[in-house]
Amino acid sequence: MPAPLAVSSPFKFLDAYTSADKNRFFGRNAEQKRLVELLFRSRLVLVYGPSGTGKTSLVQCGLAKAIPASDYFSVQIRRRGDLRQTLVSILSGILEENTATEPVALVAECIRYALRPIYLIFDQLEELFISGSAEEQTWFTGFLKEIEHSSLACKIVLVIREDFLAYLYAYEDQLPGLFDFRMRVEPMSERNLQEVIVGTFSQIEDIRLVDEAKTVALILENNRSSANTFQLPYLQVYLDRLWRQENEKEPEPPVWITPALVEEVGRIDDVLEVFLAEQKKSITDQLPPDEQPAVSQVLEAFVTYEGTRREHRLASLEETARLPIALLMRILTELERTRLIRRDEETYELAHDSLAKVIDKGRSAEQRQINDIIRRLKEAYREYIEKKEADDLLLSPRRLSEIQLYEKAVHAELDRSLGKAESDAKWEYINASREFHRREQRRELEEQQQKNARLKRSIAIVSIFLLVALASVWFAVNQWNKTNRTRIVLQSDRMDPVQALVTVAEAYEQDPNELNRKALYNHFYNHRLYSSKIELDDTAIRGVDFSSDGKRLLLVAEDNRVYRWDPTGRQNGEGLFIPGRYLSVELSDDGRRVVALVEPGKLFFGDLETHQVQRIGTDSTVSTATISRDGHNVLTTNEEGLVTIWNTSGSKIGTLDALSPVELADFSPDDKMLLTVPTLSNEDVSLNKKLQLWDRSGTKLLDSQTFPDAVLSAVMSGEGSILIVSTTNGRVFRWDRIRRQVTPLQLMADNSLFTDVKLSADGQRIAASDGKVVYWWNAEGRVVDKLAYERRIRSIELAPDGQTTLVVVDTDVELWDADKQFKGKLSHKAAVSTAVFSPDGKTILTHTEDGKGYLWNLLDERLVELPHPEGVRDFDVSLDGQFITTLTDASWLYCWNRAGKPVDSLETEPIMEQILVTGDGRNVFMVDTNNTIFRWNRTDRRLTGMPGEILDYSEDHQIILVRTKTGKGYFWNSDGQPIDSLPLNLNENRAFLSNRGQEALLRTKEGKLYFWSRKNRRAIELPAGQASVTLSPDGESIIALTAGVNDAFSFWNLEGKPVANYPLKTGRLSDGYRISSFRISPSGEQILILLSGESQAFIWTRNTGALNLLNHNKVVEMGDFAPDGSLITTLQSEGQSVWWSTSGQRLLEWAGAINQYRFLQDGSTYYTVQNSRVSVWPGPDFIIPWLNKHISPAKRREILADVREEYQLQTSFWEAIWQAFRE
CATH class of the missing domain: 1.10.10.10 (Winged helix-like DNA-binding domain superfamily/Winged helix DNA-binding domain)
Structure with missing residues (x-):
């Protein structure tokens, strides 16, 4: 531990740079110029960015460095309890004498006093929304508005953390230009950081930087x-x-x-x-x-x-x-x-x-949970009050359950932190939510009771009138079939993945309702499918494993037989009977010999070809037995710690008398050494702290190492140079025999015990679990990642190459890649007792407690994966889906064919942010961080800079709308050649193209709307008051949300004449919301509306006028319709992707976080991006064709028959009648 700080540091440390530090401020030249430019253009500038990016230093020091002090007078303001009082106090302190008490008047006095413009810099404005009252926030908005509309020589800079930016959207109506002049402070690039380090050291007189390039690197x-x-x-x-x-x-x-x-x-x-x-x-x-x-x-x-x-x-x-x-x-x-x-x-x-x-x-985890509950409660209550106490903004049952779990603690914290009045108001909100849900439950119960009563009356009428009875039978058959299919689908969660998918697919084909559709999507997209199921007739499987070479499977059954199967899931020969209760069974690499240890400690050797079984030795106290990979020797230890080597004929080769009593003994992975751990002894307690390596015969000690505590387990790399050893006190060590180093692995928690540690074949990656958390270490012993679970972790397994980890939790086996990205779930009907990789890492073998085994391919058959060495920043697809182009964080461009094979690549020197692929995949347009366009022609391999900035493009990517530096708008074709131009200047205007690229909408800074088409070539101004506007997919209509006393959807034709108006039945979206996205379904009959910074979206249907709410857990960042309009996709802020029906019902919540997604234009393919992995899936309407291709109709009928028998299902009405008659 370092001594307490005694010498003053020459560095700024955690303090922000001020105007006094101008000579020490480096790395922000571009941001300084941008900030000055914004201040010259506007009186109100918004500066935002993540915490720790240097926003305060930029506005305090960077501004002072860029603008002479004689040109402006800077006033730094923090909230300090109350923003108004603080502002008055600071301004009054500047003046020698003043009589004014109002902030605006004080600003005017300060301008006269300073004889130059005054810059009010409100730093860390998030404090106003964290601790400030609604009245304080309202005053501040009014103050900004008053300054903005005054003639005072005053400019205002608002500095706020990015994660609080959404709070400002509520004030955009009062301050329309609030977001027009904003600047995001990005984290520094590596080049700028080099400038900071070198510049900082150069300004400190008593510091010398040696070998500058290497030291800085x-x-x-x-x-x-x-x-x-x-x-x-x-x-x-x-x-x-x-x-x-x-x-x-x-x-x-x-x-x-x-x-x-x-x-x-x-x-x-x-x-x-x-x-x-x-x-x-x-x-x-x-x-x-x-x-x-x-x-x-x-x-x-x-x-x-x-x-x-x-x-x-x-x-x-x-x-x-x-x-x-x-x-x-x-x-x-x-x-x-x-x-x-x-x-x-x-x-x-x-x-x-x-x-x-x-x-x-x-x-603590509990305190964080309580803080999170209070934070969400305050946010929900704020929105509830702002939206005039709407019922749909009351707390959900899930949130109420969380509050109830910590009710006393939450109540106490609210009273202490908010005061009695505000605490009581929020508790009334909680009680109102509870009462609302109780009323809803009572209403649903009454509706169900009414339905039941109607059904009883129907049955009575059927029994009286024969004619009505016949009609009712027909109706009942249909209703029974629907109900029965629903019952079968609801039971699919109890089935194994293949059974479940086949069953719900059958139900969906017969009745494609939303329940069946939801089940089909969930079982296909969120559950992996096994390649083979392993079952034995009339007996259960007790254990499974691969042979050391991976060419065979070993099955141990309840009937005391040992079976040999091939990796495709087919049995090889009859089982071999070995009497006794098995303690362990091992199979040799040649798949012929098996060694079984049975109670109380007897050892048997069996030949699966000749079916001969013989006893090895007469010792009945054998505690461990293992067979060498070549199958020639068996190594045993007994209760007295004696190590014995046997040959395949059952003859004793020798007893290792030179060793102390041994507790653990095993062959090395390459069969060249023996690994032993001596037994704890009263004479020498250090014995079982020692790990020893012997030659194959056990006569020569090759190496040894003593550890601080008793050895619990040891695992060795393939060639035996690296060993990972866990000890009884919970520590784990890495023993490098080549370098003669023993390194303790970094531990993140106390009182953890690692009984089973996993090591990749090359010794470069280590994994272990203490039952609650999975840890990963690198070769230096540092923790590189960890993953916590609420449920108990039964076991973990690391792939031989160290790139994939299996985590067994109850009935599920979860797959995680080396970047801790979720790769899928292996679902089972019963708890999983075993999950192992094949030696080549391509296959996974699982065994469940109900006595079944399953084989899974590591490569998922449902999709094509495109792996990348670094994160994927953007991607695009050619019109026919034959080419997929990806852009990585390292600015590498990769082209892939539909089978997932790379066919082309390009490293770009500028840092690219966005790509656009033309319909034929021949040209790729790229946009760098400076909005410069480049075109890469894959045919002639040229990367060409292009003039202008891409604003929008047609759905088929054949037409691109570009804005030049002078504001001129051009239409480009797919070769980057201008084919048309817009007669309107696009500077500071926003422009959108229709799907077909022949029509454009323009919105000016002042809010005016213009429509222009290449056909009539006239700019038509649309009526004012439109909260949001777009073009229909076919380009034949202009659709807008018109603000008014009651918001309405307005439709115009291409001549700008109104053709329809649909007032909203509920709610005013233009009041209190900022619309971020406005999507029209392909049919034009539905509209999807996304709200900026909100955790909800709306779907409006033209023929009913209904406005349905799509409620989310997090902020909705994007959303769109599927190409055929049959479903809606949305993406939340933490990567949670949700599919919805067009009626607003949830159909699918994707497992794992997703960065981006996209449908192919014909809907046949769905693409997802998860950090460095792009996945190519069948589209939702192509699940059934995929199933027909991969599982034959005969196999599906066989699976359905098994399901029917196992779960006692009746698949027809008449079968149910016959079953009832027989009973």
Whole structure:
């Protein structure tokens, strides 16, 4: 642990750069120019970006560096309890004398006093929405509006975190230009970071940078996160650590920053977490044990429920932390000294928002859950009040269940943090939600009772009137068939994946209702299909495994027989009977010999070809037995710790007398060595801490290693150079026999016990589970990732190449790739007892507790996967689907054919953001980060820069709308040649094309709408008051949501004349919402409406006028109709993709997070992007054809017959009647 900070650091550390630091501010030249440009163009500028990207430094220091101080007067403003009072206090403090008390008047006085324009910089504006009241927010909006409409020489800069940007959308109606001049502060590129590091060191007199290129490269590499990104606060802390470590060794200047020093400090994952932990420990070590928890209490008091920092005065901090004032002041003094907090007059707060994230991450799981509940409750309540207490914004039953689980804790936290009045208001909201759902349940129950009563009356009438009875029988047959199909579909979740898919497909083909459709989609897209099912007649399977070479399967049955199967799932020969209850069974690589250990410790050797079984030796205390890969020898240990080697004839080769009593013994994977662990002894307790490697005969000790604790398990790499060893105290070690190094693996939790550790064949990747969390380590022993489960993890398995991990949880086996991306689920009817990879890693073998085995191909037969070495940023598909083009984060362009084979590639020097593939796949248009267009012709292999910026394109990608720097609009063909132009200037205007690319809509900055078509070549102005507008898919109609007392959907023809108007029956979408997307179904009969920053969407149907709500858990980022209009797809902010029916019912929730998706134009193919993997699926209407292709009709009939027998299902009405008659 480093000593407490004693020497003042020359770095900014976590402090923002100010105007005094102009000579030390680097890496933001482009952003400075952009900010100045925006300030010259507008009086109101919005600056936003992720936490830790340097927004405050940019507006404080970057602005001062770009604009002379004589040209403007900067006023920095933070909320500090109440934004209005703070603003008045700051402005009054600038003036020597003033009589004004209103903020606007004070601004005018300050302008006269400063004799130059004044810039009001509202920094960390998210504090207004985290802690501010509705009245304070309303005042601030009015203040901005008043300044904007005044003639004062005043400009305003709003600085806010990106994840709070959605809060500003509510004020866009009052401030129409709020988002017109905005700037996103991106994380720094590697080139800019190099400039920051070099520039920072060059400005510090007593620091010398040695071997600049290598040192800077090492610093960047050591600060690169797992997501390949950099965070400025982390970099500043790391630079400070470099300086401090070298300064401690040689206090006299200068301090030399060398590659050796950087390598000595090394890579520190989450350096800010390490720094916080070190400084926190240095403070707690100064306190008595009973006062040490107070440090965590004080730090958590500075963090809000949202994980942002919170400021405190001493009185409020004393009330929140509930600590004696003397202890509190002592801790505050130390926290300020260690630069974890800063004090501004009477206010304390954390030094940086990044510290708040680290502290929030360290909270207990229960506290985070409570904070999350309160955060969602406050957000839901705010929306409920804003939308005038609409019933559809009451809390869902799921949210109410979460609140009920922690009700007392939530109630107490609300009372303490919000005050009695606000807490009671939110609790009334909770109670109103509960009462609403109780009323809904009663209503549904009454409806069901009424239905039941009607059915009884129908039956009575049928029994009286014969004629009516015959008609009713016909009706009953149809209803019974529907009900029975529903019952069968509902039971599909109990079936294995192939049974379930075949069953629901049969039901869907007979009756394609929404329930059957939902079941079909779920069982096809969310569940993998096994290639073979392994069952034995009249007996259950007790155990399964591959032979060491993977060419055979070993099955152990309940009838005391051992069976041999081939990897395709076919039995080879009759089973071999071996008497006794099996303890272990192993199969030799040649698939002929088997060794069985049965109770109480007898060993048998069997030949599956001759069906001969013989006893090996007379010892009945054998505890372990394993067969060599070549099948020539058997290695055993008994209860006395004696190790014996036998040959295949059952003769003893020898007893390893030279060894101490042995507890564990095994052959190495290459059969060249023996691995032993001695038994714990009273004479020498260190024996079972020692791992020993012997030659094949056991006469020569080749290597040994003693570990700190008793060895629990050991696994060896293929050639035996690497061993992973777990011990009884929960630690895991990596023993590198070549380098003679024993490295403890990094552990993330205490009290974990790893009984089974997995190692890839090359020794480069390690995986283990403690029953709750799966951990992955690299070859250096560092944790590279982890995955927590709520359910108990039964076991895990690592593929030989280390790229795929199986996690067994109850009846499911989940597949995760090396980037922790979900690859699918292997579902079973019963709990899974075994899941293993074949030695070549291409096949998975599972065994369930109901005595069945299953073989699964690692490559999913349902789809084609396109793997990439890095994340996929964008992709596009040719019109016929024959070519798929992908763009990676490393700016590599790949072209694939429909079978998933790469056919072309290109590395681009500019960083590309977007690609567009022409219909024939011959040309690829690319847009870089500067909106520059490039065209790559795959035929002549040329990459050509193109003038202009792409605005939109036709559905078939044959026509592209481009805007030049002068604002001129051109239509390009697929070769990038201009074929037409627009008569309107497109600068600061938004333009959209119809699907066929012959018509365009233009929306000006002032909100005016124009329609233009290539046919009539006239710009037609549309009526004002349109909240959103688009073109119908066929390009023949203009459709808009018209704002008014009652919103309406308006339709115009291509001449701009109104042809229809449909007032909305419920709700006003233009009031309080900002529409981000407006999609028309292919038929033009439905409209999908997405709202910016909202977790809901709406679907409007023309013939009924109904406006149905599509409710989501997270913010809806995109949505569209399928090409045939039969379903709706949406994507939420955390990658959750949902399919909906056109009536608004959920059809499918995709398993795993998705970054992008797209249908092929004919709907036959569906594409998804999951980080570095692109998947090509059959479209929803092509599931049945896929099933017919991969499972023959005869096989499907056989499966349905098995399902019918196993679940006692009647598949026809008359069969049910006959069954009832027989009973």
